[in-house]
Amino acid sequence: MAELRDLYRSAEARAARLRLLVEASRDLSTAEDNTLSDILQQSAMRAAHFAGSREGVVSIDAETAGIPLIAPGTTDQRVGTLHLSELGSLETLADEEDRQALFLLCQLMASSIQRVAKQQENDFLLQTVQERERRLEHVIGNLFSAQEEERRRVSRDLHDSVAQTAGALFRRLEAVPTDEAISVEERDQLISMSQGLIRELRAVIAGLRPTALDDLGLASALKVMSDQMRTEGFDIFVDVKQDVDWPSGLSTAYYRIAQEALANVRKHAGGPCQVDILLKAEPGAGRWTMAIRDHGVGLRKDEASAQLPGEQVGIEMMKERMLAIGGSLTVSDMHGGGVQVRAEIEGIR
Incomplete structure (x- = not known):
């Protein structure tokens, strides 16, 4: 009878451990950013009841006294702490299988914390990329507009300065009789107009690509x-x-x-x-x-x-x-x- 009672208690203990892990795994697997905190606290209370403690609390990203929650992987990153009243560490549990069950539960909680954190990071990166794509589309469109505006400006500059001076010079030359030499005064005026035309052309060229900047x-x-x-x-x-x-x-x-x-x-x-x-x-x-x-x-x-x-x-x-x-x-x-x-x-x- 004593052996049967021991076997029964052992079977009940294994069932309790299995129930703890199954229920916690089910809830933690569905945790999202807005539900993670509540589910973690619920899992912490399950751990407290299983270990015979009055209360269980989870602190995220808090390296305080308690049972560390280590994210799975090779980095051994601590993502939180499980606080169980009257239980400072897993080593204080007498039963090895109970310690293993709580250790697995801590891994499940750490995995959920890490998964949600990565999802938050991915969402942020996705939003950043999408925002940059929108800004890039806006910039490219505006750059084409700015380019066209600069071309219009150069066209206006050529029309309002160089073209006008060149037209006036042409008309003056056209008016000079072919069979007469031009006067010194007319010659000086034509030279002055030609020099003005050269200055205007240089100004427009400098506006397009300033040589001072390059040199x-x-x-x-x-x-x-x-x-x-x-x-x-x-x-x-x-x-x-x-x-x-x-x-x-x-x-x-x-x-x-x-x-x-x-x-x-x-x-x-x-x-x-x-x-x-x-x-x-x-x-x-x-x-x-x-x-x-x-x-x-x-x-x-x-x-x-x-x-x-x-x-x-x-x-x-x-x-x-x-x-x-x-x-x-x-x-x-x-x-x-x-x-x-x-x-x-x-x-x-």
Whole structure:
């Protein structure tokens, strides 16, 4: 009879262990981000009842005193802790099979924690990729628009300057009698028009691809641009914090942004004023910054005028240039008057 009782108790104990693992495995396998905490606490209470403790609690990512929850795999990563009242560790259980059952339960809980964490990470990465794809589609579309806008600008420049001067020169030459020599005055006028035509062509060519940028670098090219504005009455100060070789793609983008920003100063600052240009390179940190501030009248506050067609095209093109290379651009009113355009990018070494 004693042997039968022992066998019966042993069978009941094995059934209790099996029931503990089956029920916990069933619930933990269905755990999601929003249900994981409740299911873990339910499994912890099952473990407490099985071990004869009053209470069981699970702490995620907490390396505190208690039974560690080790994620399966080769890294032995601790993902949480099982706290059982009156039970500091599995070693305090007298029965080896009970210890094994609780050990398996801890592995099941750790596996669920790890699975949900990986799912959260995958969801985040998927959302990040999808967001980047949407931004890339937006940037590509806007880049085509910006390219067409630049082509229209070059076309207007050629039409309004070079073509007009060339047409006038042609008409003057056409009016010269074939059987008479031209006067010195007419000759000087034609020479002056030809020289003006050459200057206009050089200006358009420089606008398409500035030779100063290729030959001298970004800092010197900005100084050349500033010298031109000084002849128009602007007080320009260029502050180069660290004169280094800028990456080619960045220098071109920043030069174009400076062109557009200074063109806006000419149009909207209210006349010649002080303009500060800051160029800061931090190659070690991968941070590249340019800030252009004028001390003019500031941004237009008239809401209606801000909605005029083309009013924001220049600003949007500058922002799109920075977005295309992974940077950012802000345009803001400054205290005391004026506008600041700030372009910045990080992570490029």
